Amino acid sequence: MAAKKSIKAATKPAGGARRRPRRTAYTKAEIEEIFRRFSIQRPEPKGELAHTNPFTLVVAVALSAQATDVGVNRATAKLFPIADTPEKMLALGEAGVGDHIRTIGLWRNKAKNVIALSQKLIDDFGGEVPQTREELVTLPGVGRKTANVVLSMAFGKKTLAVDTHIFRLANRLKLAPGKTPDAVEQNLLAVIPDHYLYHAHHWLILHGRYVCKARKPDCDACIIADLCKAPEKTSDIPAPLIEIPNAANPLGGDLQAGSGVGAAAAGRANSLSRRLSFKCR
Ligand code: SF4
Numbered sequence: 001m002a003a004k005k006s007i008k009a010a011t012k013p014a015g016g017a018r019r020r021p022r023r024t025a026y027t028k029a030e031i032e033e034i035f036r037r038f039s040i041q042r043p044e045p046k047g048e049l050a051h052t053n054p055f056t057l058v059v060a061v062a063l064s065a066q067a068t069d070v071g072v073n074r075a076t077a078k079l080f081p082i083a084d085t086p087e088k089m090l091a092l093g094e095a096g097v098g099d100h101i102r103t104i105g106l107w108r109n110k111a112k113n114v115i116a117l118s119q120k121l122i123d124d125f126g127g128e129v130p131q132t133r134e135e136l137v138t139l140p141g142v143g144r145k146t147a148n149v150v151l152s153m154a155f156g157k158k159t160l161a162v163d164t165h166i167f168r169l170a171n172r173l174k175l176a177p178g179k180t181p182d183a184v185e186q187n188l189l190a191v192i193p194d195h196y197l198y199h200a201h202h203w204l205i206l207h208g209r210y211v212c213k214a215r216k217p218d219c220d221a222c223i224i225a226d227l228c229k230a231p232e233k234t235s236d237i238p239a240p241l242i243e244i245p246n247a248a249n250p251l252g253g254d255l256q257a258g259s260g261v262g263a264a265a266a267g268r269a270n271s272l273s274r275r276l277s278f279k280c281r
Pocket residue numbers: 173211212213217218219222223224225226228229230232233234235
């Protein structure tokens with residue numbers, strides 16, 4: 001069903017800041033169309049990790065390794081109101097942090113890291129979260145992916161944190177294939193048009209989480225089914241392009257912080273979108 005097309009390498013035209021080889025099975029026009037549709041479906045996509053400031057975002061992302069956003073939000077719903085600065089987190093101590101995050105995998109190690117990163121923020125960065133990747137990755141428990149998420153969500157920088165969903169999509173769709181998250185990140189940065197880069201991270205995560213799922217992609221609900229080159233796709237007919245309203249998706253704006261209802265709400269929003277899609281066919 002999917003058109004067989006070799007993955008080609010090309011270079012971005014001169015003049016752009018990002019001049020890496022681009023590996024993709026899609027033409028520029030197809031990629032533009034894919035992200036145009038994502039932008040119509042979710043004009044202002046938001047992440048699903050509850051946080052109230054850059055510090056709590058760093059902590060939440062660090063806690064989310066090998067854990068679900070819902071699980072992290074459940075734990076931080078009580079932690080962040082009493083510890084939303086490095087100083088307050090230090091005052092809680094490792095045992096106090098551990099008490100709040102016991103439901104999260106690897107919680108002992110994560111509690112240790114949260115205290116250590118709080119201490120380092122105070123010692124080396126005046127209690128503020130630094131705004132460069134090089135500085136962020138010096139924090140205990142913060143790797144490149146976490147740093148990219150923080151740079152994008154807290155400071156509005158154009159980065160692309162490759163999580164499990166983005167890694168799967170980049171390879172399954174042959175959008176920006178790569179054997180490692182770093183390779184996929186470099187490929188995506190070369191392939192995604194600059195004007196879509198800021199939101200691309202969330203568009204791809206949400207598409208992977210709710211439509212192009214790991215076990216069984218929901219191709220009938222997919223707005224890019226006609227463009228997709230995944231060998232396993234089961235439909236060529238794109239779902240109608242309908243905006244998922246913010247009212248139905250309370251992840252956006254202020255409700256994101258501390259709501260702890262992210263994934264459930266997004267699920268409802270997507271299921272609403274799907275129902276509307278089928279109705280409009
Ligand atoms: S058509 Fe299917 S495989 Fe392709 S992106 Fe959509 S959900 Fe994924």
